[in-house]
Each structure stands twice: as C-alpha cells, then as structure tokens.
Amino acid sequence: MSARDLFTFRNRHFTTSTGITAAIFIVTAIAGFIVLPFAQHWLEFASVWDAICSAAGVPQRPAAVAAAQDKRVSEVVLTSHTLSRPNQEAIGRGATLAQRCAICHGPTGISRADSPNLAGQYAAVIYKELHDFRSGARTNAVMSPFAVNLTDREIADLAVYYAYLPRLPAYHPTPQLPKPNIVIYGAPMRGIAPCGSCHGSLDNKTGSPWLEGQSEAYMKAQLQAFAAAERRNDISQQMRNIARAMTPQEIEEAAAYYASQPPDIVKAVD
Structure with a gap:
C-alpha cells in the first residue's frame, strides 16, 4: 500500500x-x-x-x-496620589460637613448600626464612592439624595476628614475568627484572587477599602449586590467577577471574618 x-x-x-x-x-x-x-x-x-x-x-x-449595560458605571479615575496630601483647612471643612453624616456613620465615624465605618478609611475610597453616589453609578435610598448636591470640593473635604480620623474598634464586634481560605488563598481555579491582594492592610490597591471591623451585614449585602450586578461601580467589573464566582458560604465566611477583626489603629493619611 x-x-x-x-x-x-x-x-x-x-x-x-x-x-x-x-x-x-x-x-x-x-x-x-x-x-x-x-x-x-x-x-x-x-x-x-x-x-x-x-x-x-x-x-x-x-x-x-x-x-445593566445601559446603566451608569463609575467614571472616577484614581491614582496613588489622589488626595494623598490634604491640608488642615480641607479637614476642618470636612469636619463641619460630616455633622450631617453622623446619624448613620456615627459622630466619630464609627457606625452604631450597619452603615460602614468611615473613620480612618482611605480618602480615595470615600472620594470615589461619593462621586459614584452623585453620578448614579452607585445608588442608595439615603446616600444618593445626600450626595447629589455635594460639590467636588465638599466631596474631597469629607474624604480627607474621615481619612484623618483614627480607626477605632467597632461597636458590634464579633468574636475574632480564623482567616478563611477565600481570604488567604482565594480560589485560583475560579479566578478569585485572595481578598488581601487588594484589601490588605500592608498592601492596598488604590480605591479598595480597608475592611477590618466593618459590619458583617453590610459586607455580606455588598458582595451579594456585586454578584447580582445590582451594584456596578467597581472598576473593570473586578468585584462583580469575583463575587459571582464566590459561593454563598464563602461570602458569609469573608464577611464574618473581616467583621471580627480589630482595626489597624493607624491613620490612613498623615
């Protein structure tokens, strides 16, 4: 052949x-x-x-x-230098404006309810979220009407004021829990990076909030909102992609773990 x-x-x-x-x-x-x-x-x-x-x-x-493609998305551009050098006048103006925020976020930036704690939060994070509430990229029945009338300077003043405050223990801490696998290792086979790669206290990605001591109910609700694309102001859909790939148990474990951690007692800005 x-x-x-x-x-x-x-x-x-x-x-x-x-x-x-x-x-x-x-x-x-x-x-x-x-x-x-x-x-x-x-x-x-x-x-x-x-x-x-x-x-x-x-x-x-x-x-x-x-x-959700026809809905608004965040247009805020952040760099490592965003609000990195606040002046005392801006912090003072922010302190005056923050009196309107105290009913939900507490007079010292620590919430007694399930609103996020803002004391010591990174200035760039608060700056971005307030801009997103104002533009409609992120919506909330309370925050949207409040933010819609804020000027650019007022948003910046609030951001640097809360970043200036020391991080204090939460009002409703849970017993300190061991770190779950989703936080330490993520889930590489499902495209999930470790939470600490963006939200770590030593290495933080610009625009990512610090999570230690935040409300468990709040963090769980936000992860579920990202997973359902009800919240869509994350840059490049990073949190939506991650939250969709997380199991309900992983969402609960991550929220419970971060809520149980004491805050890193440092100021976000000097």
Whole structure:
C-alpha cells in the first residue's frame, strides 16, 4: 500500500482511527466546555455559549450584566496620589460637613448600626464612592439624595476628614475568627484572587477599602449586590467577577471574618 493510499478514507484503519479521535475530541469538548461549567452550582450562565466562554477564560456576560449595560458605571479615575496630601483647612471643612453624616456613620465615624465605618478609611475610597453616589453609578435610598448636591470640593473635604480620623474598634464586634481560605488563598481555579491582594492592610490597591471591623451585614449585602450586578461601580467589573464566582458560604465566611477583626489603629493619611 502506497503512502497516498494510507491516508485516505478507503483505508478502514485510517477511517476508524480518525473517527475515534474525532469522537474523543467532541466528548471532551462537551464535558470541558459545557457539562463541567454547568456542574458548578454556584455559577449562573445566561446561555450555553456563556458557559463555553467562561470555560475558555473569556469574561462572562450573565443576563444580569447584559441588562445593566445601559446603566451608569463609575467614571472616577484614581491614582496613588489622589488626595494623598490634604491640608488642615480641607479637614476642618470636612469636619463641619460630616455633622450631617453622623446619624448613620456615627459622630466619630464609627457606625452604631450597619452603615460602614468611615473613620480612618482611605480618602480615595470615600472620594470615589461619593462621586459614584452623585453620578448614579452607585445608588442608595439615603446616600444618593445626600450626595447629589455635594460639590467636588465638599466631596474631597469629607474624604480627607474621615481619612484623618483614627480607626477605632467597632461597636458590634464579633468574636475574632480564623482567616478563611477565600481570604488567604482565594480560589485560583475560579479566578478569585485572595481578598488581601487588594484589601490588605500592608498592601492596598488604590480605591479598595480597608475592611477590618466593618459590619458583617453590610459586607455580606455588598458582595451579594456585586454578584447580582445590582451594584456596578467597581472598576473593570473586578468585584462583580469575583463575587459571582464566590459561593454563598464563602461570602458569609469573608464577611464574618473581616467583621471580627480589630482595626489597624493607624491613620490612613498623615
């Protein structure tokens, strides 16, 4: 038999081996790109194509995200130098403005309810969130009406004032809990980085809030809102992508852990 006849479908051995190879490829492709993604019960896909894209490493486009595309997203640009050198006049003006915030966030920036603690929070974080509330990129029944009338200078003054305050223990601390795996290691197979890679006390990504001592109920609600794309003011959809991939148990563990941690008693700005 010549080499030309060897690789033709007239050769039953070539036909059989080609058929087996094609069948194995099809079965493994279906299992890897469709069956296994849908077997991950903590993920929700808008379609089979969405599952295939997810398995291939292409960013997901869940139905909730697609429906939210016509809504506003954050347009705030932050750098490591954003509000890094506040002056005393700005802090003083912020202190006066903050009297209107005390009912929810406490007179010293520590909330007695489940509002976020703002004392010692990074100035860039408060600056961004207030801008997002004002623009509609983030919405809240209380914060949106409050922020809509703030000027750029007032937003900056509030941010540097709260960043100037010392971080104090929370009013409702839970017993200190061990660090869960999702915080230490993340979940690389699901594209989840360790929480501390952005929210760490030693290495913080600009725009990421410090979380120690925050309200467990508040943090859990925000992670669930990111997962459902109800909150969408995260830059490049980072938190939405992470929260969607987290299991409900991981969300509860992360929120409970950070709520149980004492704050790092330092000022965010000097």
